[in-house]
Amino acid sequence: MPEPVIEVRDLRKVFAKTVAVDGISFSVQKGEILGFLGPNGAGKTTTIAMLLGLLTPTSGTISIFGKSMPKDRQHILQRVNFSSPYTNMPYGLPVMTNLKIFSRLYTIPNAAQKISALAETFGVAHLLKRRTMTLSSGETARVNLLKAFLNDPEILFLDEPTASLDPEAADTVRSLLLKLQKERGLTIFYTSHNMQEVERLSHRIIFLHRGKVIAEGTPESVRKQHGGSLEEFFIALARSETTPPAAHSGHEEAP
Amino acid sequence: MNLTRISGIIFRHLAVYRSNLARLNEILLWPFFELLLWGFFGQYVGRLSALGFVVAMLLGALLLWTVFSRVQQSISISFLMELWSRNMMNVFITPISIAEYLTGLMVVGLIKVAFVTLLMSTVAWLFYSVNLLAIGLPLVPLAAALILFAWAIGTFIVGIVLRFGQGAESIAWMFAFFLQPFGAVFFPLSIYPSWLQSILWWIPLPHIFEALRAVFAGQSLPLQHVAWAYGLNAVYLLAAFMFFGMMFEKAREKGFLLKLQE
Ligand SMILES: Nc1ncnc2c1ncn2[C@@H]1O[C@H](COP(=O)(O)OP(=O)(O)O)[C@@H](O)[C@H]1O
Ligand SMILES: [Mg+2]
Numbered sequence: 001m002p003e004p005v006i007e008v009r010d011l012r013k014v015f016a017k018t019v020a021v022d023g024i025s026f027s028v029q030k031g032e033i034l035g036f037l038g039p040n041g042a043g044k045t046t047t048i049a050m051l052l053g054l055l056t057p058t059s060g061t062i063s064i065f066g067k068s069m070p071k072d073r074q075h076i077l078q079r080v081n082f083s084s085p086y087t088n089m090p091y092g093l094p095v096m097t098n099l100k101i102f103s104r105l106y107t108i109p110n111a112a113q114k115i116s117a118l119a120e121t122f123g124v125a126h127l128l129k130r131r132t133m134t135l136s137s138g139e140t141a142r143v144n145l146l147k148a149f150l151n152d153p154e155i156l157f158l159d160e161p162t163a164s165l166d167p168e169a170a171d172t173v174r175s176l177l178l179k180l181q182k183e184r185g186l187t188i189f190y191t192s193h194n195m196q197e198v199e200r201l202s203h204r205i206i207f208l209h210r211g212k213v214i215a216e217g218t219p220e221s222v223r224k225q226h227g228g229s230l231e232e233f234f235i236a237l238a239r240s241e242t243t244p245p246a247a248h249s250g251h252e253e254a255p
Numbered sequence: 256m257n258l259t260r261i262s263g264i265i266f267r268h269l270a271v272y273r274s275n276l277a278r279l280n281e282i283l284l285w286p287f288f289e290l291l292l293w294g295f296f297g298q299y300v301g302r303l304s305a306l307g308f309v310v311a312m313l314l315g316a317l318l319l320w321t322v323f324s325r326v327q328q329s330i331s332i333s334f335l336m337e338l339w340s341r342n343m344m345n346v347f348i349t350p351i352s353i354a355e356y357l358t359g360l361m362v363v364g365l366i367k368v369a370f371v372t373l374l375m376s377t378v379a380w381l382f383y384s385v386n387l388l389a390i391g392l393p394l395v396p397l398a399a400a401l402i403l404f405a406w407a408i409g410t411f412i413v414g415i416v417l418r419f420g421q422g423a424e425s426i427a428w429m430f431a432f433f434l435q436p437f438g439a440v441f442f443p444l445s446i447y448p449s450w451l452q453s454i455l456w457w458i459p460l461p462h463i464f465e466a467l468r469a470v471f472a473g474q475s476l477p478l479q480h481v482a483w484a485y486g487l488n489a490v491y492l493l494a495a496f497m498f499f500g501m502m503f504e505k506a507r508e509k510g511f512l513l514k515l516q517e
Contacts, residue, residue, distance in 0.1 A: 015509070015510065045513065046510070049510065049512075049513050052348045053348070053507075054344060054347060054348065054507065054510075054512045054513060055507060055508075055510050055512070055513065056504075056507045056508045070507075073350075074350045074352065075350075077348055077349060077350045078350045080348075081348070082344070082345075082348050084344075086341075087341055087342065087343075087344045087345050088340055088341040088342060088345075089340070089342055089345060090267065090271070090336070090340040090342050091340055092271060092274060092275055092340070093267075093270050093271065093274055094274060097266075097270045097274065100266070101263050101266055101267045101270070102263070102345070102349065103263075104259050104260060104262055104263030104266060105260050105263040105264075105346065105349035105350070105351055106349055106350070107257060107259045107260060107350075131274070147345070
């Protein structure tokens with residue numbers, strides 16, 4: 001019997017001039033890898049930020065582990081984590097120091113052991129003494145992922161986890177994620193605009209366009225629905241400038 | 256309030272000094288040279304006026320002023336550092352509460368200022384044979400009052416930065432300088448025109464420095480000034496915390512916590 005760990009109802013976020021997320025509803029099952037897709041400006045990051053309590057929804061409800069975000073923020077945040085190439089840990093500090101800091105913020109007992117065990121898993125044991133700023137982007141991605149596993153999250157949110165990586169480094173990250181997901185029965189909610197990645201990783205995808213869910217299902221079923229590859233579907237969508245934006249009048253698309 | 260999380264914030268901001276010794280300049284060298292300057296100046300004035308306690312008084316005022324400005328700056332700069340290093344999202348998706356976060360920053364300010372006080376009193380003693388700590392017990396309530404006011408101002412500035420982004424950065428550095436001419440730090444409040452005096456009494460600073468001068472002049476600690484300083488501090492602190500809370504809510508609404516990353 002599947003058990004939803006995330007339930008989102010009629011979620012909406014309006015910035016001054018933009019409807020970033022326009023009334024979306026979905027749920028994510030325990031142990032599921034959900035690919036949250038869409039062209040730039042579709043509302044992916046905005047959605048993740050609301051799920052993490054960094055952004056207050058304009059309307060709608062978010063329930064994670066049956067608790068409500070943002071009301072039970074602290075409870076939820078202790079059990080989830082997040083990683084993205086668009087955030088860093090303090091770059092002047094050694095990797096180990098940064099990981100210790102986050103261990104405290106997550107109140108992890110025996111942090112040193114935990115960190116060295118995870119460092120083996122992510123192949124970064126040799127980097128722990130290095131300053132964060134001296135790491136390559138592939139190394140940074142693995143260290144950021146390590147951070148995201150410090151609190152043994154039950155749900156991992158990833159915003160374009162492989163965006164800044166070369167194909168080899170991206171592949172390493174994907175393999176690691178798949179392995180850890182299987183071992184831990186982890187739920188992964190991740191955004192991407194890399195179609196191959198999505199097909200390889202996701203159990204299910206949600207296609208977002210201009211803040212609305214326009215397709216949902218397994219990668220195969222979405223492919224069948226729309227005929228042709230996901231990539232073609234994606235490009236067609238991104239180019240469909242004729243569809244009027246969700247609210248107000250034209251020209252307010254993100255730069 | 257969770258002590259481990261608070262200690263995480265403290266550790267984060269002190270670790271910066273361990274891994275980058277150059278940063279120590281900010282808390283060691285600056286106060287050192289400032290103290291030298293005012294020490295020599297005080298000696299000169301003392302010679303002119305034959306007032307022996309001028310050096311001690313100037314340096315005492317400078318020490319307390321440094322306590323205030325360092326603590327305030329420490330809070331604001333720590334927060335800005337989080338922005339510069341694009342670490343904001345990482346911190347605020349942990350279970351830390353904003354009260355815990357602020358507490359961490361305030362304690363970091365305290366720790367830094369303890370070092371500065373030690374340094375300055377040592378230097379004053381070595382160079383000018385002035386024992387700043389000789390004021391003794393009255394120094395404690397006065398320094399504490401300044402720290403409270405510094406927490407209030409530091410918190411207020413962090414709120415401004417949250418609202419207006421890094422554009423407001425210079426305020427974090429400059430605010431203490433702006434305030435200094437109006438704090439009656441090195442001279443009595445009676446120097447100001449009377450209309451200005453009646454405004455400045457609503458800031459804790461003149462009360463604290465008037466009290467300091469009284470002590471230097473050999474009087475006992477003027478409790479009325481101390482009471483005013485603490486009363487005003489309570490109001491400023493409450494207002495600053497409320498302002499910060501509001502700005503944080505606003506940041507969550509407008510997405511500043513994300514935007515500040517870029
Ligand atoms: N803090 C913000 N203030 C105003 N508009 C924003 C803000 N964040 C995102 N937007 C707008 O919301 C829309 C969705 O953005 P985003 O969620 O970042 O898209 P994605 O992550 O799918 O590329 C875009 O039009 C973007 O310009
Ligand atoms: Mg995005």
